[in-house]
Amino acid sequence: MQKALKASKRFHGIEAIEKVANDASQILSLGNQTGEGWFLTGEMIELLKSGVPNIICMQPFGCLPNHIVGKGMLKELRRQFPGSNITAIDYDPGTSVVNQLNRIRLMMATANKNLAEEQAKKAAAQQDSQTHATPTAKGQAAAVVQS
Secondary structure (H helix, E strand, C coil): HHHHHHCCCCCCCCCCCHHHHHHCCCCCCCCCCCHHHHHHHHHHHHHHHHCCCCEEEEEEECHHHHHHHHHHHHHHHHHHHHCEEEEEEEEEECCCCCHHHHHHHHHHCCCCCCCHHHHHHHHHHHHHHHHHHCCCCHHHHHHHHHH
């Protein structure tokens, strides 16, 4: 599978578990072995480092370790990765579907707002670079002829 992913034009290969563990160990102890343990945080770091700022952390069935490790790490992940947009969604039998959908919609609205801001900055930078560009060779030649 790793070979196929690396050969793909759309996907990247899977990060080595040692690298995921090393990244996670910068935030929490690898002694967290319950539920997803440190691996959940490591996967979120991997996504953030690969340029995926929008993450939905789904937490099923009132999983207490996932609530602690998943939700507990969000603040630190947001601090270390400014611009990250991470939300935790509980998928329990008693959880309101409306609440779940509203939280996902809010996350998507934030993602769209961040994307629009990023595109506006790129457009402004591109426009700025065009207005302050050095004269072209043709323009330089015309300036020499006129003088």
